[in-house]
Amino acid sequence: MRNNDIIWQKVRNHHELELPPDRDEVIPVQGFHIPAKTTFIVTNPRRNRYALLAFDGAFRPTKDSPVLSKFIHIGTNDVIMLSDYQLHELQKAGRIRPVIGPGDGPKNMPGSSLTVTGPKREKALRMLEYADAFEDYMREHDNWTLTDEQKARIVAEVAERLGDDSPPRRSKWYELMKKARTGQQFDRLLNFVDNDAAKGNRNPRYGSALAEAIRVAAHEVVALQGDWHAIRSTLVQWASPGEEFHSLRELILDENGVCKIPDKKIQRVLGAMNRYVYDFLWHGVDYAERVHKRTLSQIRPDAPLAIVDIDHTTLDLVVIDDEYPIVYGRPDLLVFRDRCTAIRLGWGLAFGAPSYQTFLEGLKHAMFEKDPSLMNGVAYPWWGTPTCLGVDNAKHLVGLNIRAAAKEFGFQTRAYRPAHPWEKGALEVLFGILGRKLVHRMPGTTKGSAEERDEYDEEKELAVPVLTMSEFQGFLNYLFAYIEHFRPTQGIGELATLKGVPAERWEQLIENSPQAPLIDRDIFTRLGGDVGTVTIQTRGCRWDYLTYQCAELVVLATHPKHKSDRKYEARRDPGNLGSIEVKDPYSKAERWINVPICDADAGYAEGLKLHVHRAIVKYKREQEKKADRDVGLQDARREMEASLVELHARRKKHKTAQMSRKILRGQRPEGTALPRRR
Template sequence: MNGREAARELGSALNTPAGVRFFEIPLFSEIKMHDRHYFVQQRLGDQWVFIDRQNARPALLSDAQIGGLMSAGDFVVERMAAGAKSVPVPRSPLLTSETTHGQNLRKHAYVDECRKLGDHLRRSRSILKPVIKDLASRRGEKAPGFTTVLSWLDEAEQFGEHFGTAAYSDRHYLKGRRGPHLPTWQEDAIQCGIELWLSVNRMTKGTAYAKVCEAIREFDETVGPSLDKSTLPSKFLASDGSLVPPSERTFQRRCAQIDRQTRDHYKRGPHFAANNNRTYSTRPRPARPYEDVEVDHCTLDVIVVDGERGCIFGRPDVVVFRDRATAMIAGFSIGFEAPSYASFLEGLRHAIYPKSPDSLAGVSSDWPCYGRIENLWVDNAFHFIGNNIAEAGRELGINIERLPRRSPWMKGALERFFRSMGVGLLHLLPGTTLENVLARRDYENLGTATLTLPELEGVITKWICDDYHQRITKGLGVIRGHGDIPSKVWNELAAKCPASLPPNRDLFTSLAGDTQYRTVQREGIAWDYIKYESPELSALLTDPRHGLRREGRVSTKYRIARDPYRLGEISVVNHHAGEIIRVPATAAHHQYASSVTLHQHRVILARAREQMRGSVDIHALVRVRAELIDLVARLLGKRPKTVQKKLARFLQKESAYRLASHVVTVPDTAASDFLGSDLPLLETSRPLAASLSSQPTAPATAQQTQEVEGAAIKTNFVSLGSETAGKSLDEMEDLEEFKKRKAWSVSDGRNV
């Protein structure tokens, strides 16, 4: 009696409920359930008892539970106990090749022909050989052996119901010696060499093989004398009787058998091994727009300039928000400062509020994305994980979700968007830098940078609305991967899911954090050289609680806030009345303030300061101021009239410093007091350098050239007659003392 017949008798002897079918499972069959191995022990009532081979714990399952596990693939019969001979379990039918399947059909034809004997089927040569020979002659092939057909019958009996014709597959993978072929001391040496090869970075296999040979030599010196080498095969012994290491080719094959995960872990590091050998899963799409939004930033491959002021701002950074449900770009912001909290808030504002019609000028398609974000997925960049971002999430009602560190594939669609925008748009613009320096090496002319920030924003907006939102995206569709159009999917989902009202705009201004306390003057409020003025500020100036310094009180300071991306307006907090006053920039500054961000404004101011610093002669200013201080100090205590005259002489000298002039010849009859005369002393129609160069002179030496250049800067005073005429004694003493100190020449008035 075989196992199957015993199971039938056992089932008929049990009290099985009427009308309920039970499975026929031979006792002691080997079962695999949930990756654990069991064998069938017995059947109790309406349940089967399975014994775990690892811990001998029983598991009771009903026939319905067994059927459910088999339909889920969690109940696999690995070996069916049947007959006196048991054969190995065949492989899955999915592993059967076309050639093997044809061979299995041939075997099944002989098994099926033998089974047609019915009750007359016996394991007898006299009964089966005529049947086998007759079928072989009909198929036109050589008849298989009698014992071969018996083994096919055993395979069909044990596995035919579970594996079909795959039960006849040859088990060639079980042939041969599958254990280690080398002695243990060679295996240990190879293992030492492999560990050295993996542990040392950039270690070659040839160098690691030297460690194998050294390990064999040390083993032979320490343990070799106690070994009975006469029992070892000759291939393990050298001519001098020493132990032979395994060949280098054997060591190389062992190294090649190391799995890629282990090799990358030791050679390149655990993070590289995890990224290079990981598998990916596709997540389901959210059910509604703005349920899940991901954000990231990148530096654009194009240089932006300021066309009006000649400034080169460099490569801007962009922060992009993408809706996962529809693959629509919810919003973006472009700035020149490093990605920061301010640029994040500007992009978030653009994503939450409806897009301004002015920003969509020249765009054919709509940009309908707006609403409150439920979950915002950020990476681990510093400008996305700070306390400010968490505070913004709490204030705006957004759940901030952090992705695992160094895992860009978690937002691969957004990374792909940056790649598409760079290749499809930015690399075609003038002033592009391409993706890296190696790519720029092959291009001699990439165009001069002429693109301004408003032009760049307009080009990117048009590309997003008219190109990216209108193309087929594979991540969409009835099933992910089929593909659909983002704008079409947005319209379908937005019609079913209304959006909540966006937050108050003051909330974004308060979150920006750019605030100061300043006083309010009659001409308004000045902040970074931009003046803001509004008639509503008169309410503050006329309020009795407003303090004025001219009245002997402390000037009242008010809290002022501004948006770093909108300098055309500031918000003044009137703490007296508990209200917010919107103050625009004055007419002289409004156009400028509305066209720049805070970072651009600071770059422009720095450039303007640099230009002024280069055009002003600092040394000349310092020298003039020093002379002025010295003169004022000497004039202290003198008569007012004398002071006025000497100050007049000083101012006249300063005027001559400022204006290039030449000597004017004045008749002696028109001579008058040098300091008190009202006659014109200088003629500015021709510069001094031109006057000197017009006179025929011999070639000038280097010293003479330096004197002429100095004369072009310094002022030449003329003698207008006697300087002592009409002067009092005190005035003459003062004048002589001043001339002596300045070392003036009476003839031409120059310093000597």
């Protein structure tokens, strides 16, 4: 972050950041886990100005008020209080990220996640596979240290599975394990990119009498990454006059001042320490929760967002565009359902087999707050970051490579076993409800079974159930927000046999949900973004008939190396064409500039999905070609052109052009008389 940077500048005070306002109505939302003393880069809405904010702990003004996160603005020492809702808004807009490595490093630039591409990303993904393999082996065998022989065997297995001809050498193994344990979770992949010093929460954790004294000393020494020798030395020091355990001096020291507690007793206390506590003290809370939460996920979740199930269904209806005669086809609905509360967090729509972009669109819809203006005005206060994703083993979902995406986001995945359909039974019930309440009540539906289809006459069978896109989306919004979330549902009460109301259970339990790390929104674009090239013209840059403009493009267009036909790399989010990212090739550190849609196209492009835009463009171009091929229109054009030629000839004959110029100049044409006064 250079002070002389024209595009990327530091603000003078935090008011220039235009932080999102908090809501007047207090609605519980998922909280965040923020390591102590973490410094964040927070940007303005345009993401071209930034400030450094240091996290200074949580603060609750009153007993009944929500917890606020306290930040200190580095530079002015102003105190900034942000609610969990405001942090969600900043994360949703991609405006907050932790400082990773040196403050002026490329990892701290907006869009730095997009720089991890090509061979660099492939190598980082390979290193991530090795690091996860080490952790998986230790977790499965309940053995938290590995010998070199075990490490070598793990590396060989992963290398064979990946087809890696150059696996990491012995000197790299410990570094990979260390990065997996202590690296930041904002974008896990950045931990394994070459020449980056990933830093996580490494602050020691301290515990809080003879057995009690040994226990407290063990906690403190483990937090300092010491061994049992250090515990004995700590007890000797604490038994000194004026120290905390001086009253136990006779039990700790002999007459010569030497520790008389047997070594075996100290070693037993250290060995009997709970593994979660040990990892919590040694590696930090991030690693401890990540390593041990899999055991918890096998049990019926007792908090929202612990397990979120994913499945899909193809509905027996046809969706068309609201304005144009465009048929999108039969919708394939990918739903994200919270297992604890039965809340439908979000969904994605595809027309055809579900794609990777559909999964990412649904995941984004589930993780971030929904804009009521994009949901027909429906209030939808349910969203959050899942801890574990439950995925069907069916081919149509396995092919989406959800596990690879989950690795980069830091989620766990859990595949439903083929012989255990009850693990996703709630989603099967949901799809049955969708069929009964919408599809099977429309004229022309094929119904849910052959027996039902036989009950309908041929005339009704010939009709095709059709909904516009807004009608279909409106139905889903209304069904989930106002009906399904307030309908008593089996299996979400205090006992599995009791019913509960999803919206009420969510409100009761959301504060107990697993705290989530802040996640870089640009990961979505990196995983499923559309890439291309653009040129910069006087009116901005154009991509697929849409024009994008911002003042920062002037910096690129006025660079000495710029040419009018130069092509700049660009990326865009297929779920929202309201802005694109253009690569700055002249910056020493690789960076991307966020360029919003121009005002003239904003009403069309904001919130528009790429597949819808392409369908509209295809329709418009077909209409143009059809018009060009129309015989009547072509004859009319030829007649018009012939008339223009004849008019031009007469115009030259009567010198109408010269007379017009003289009249416009206030001159009387030669050979004409003045008008007679009456």
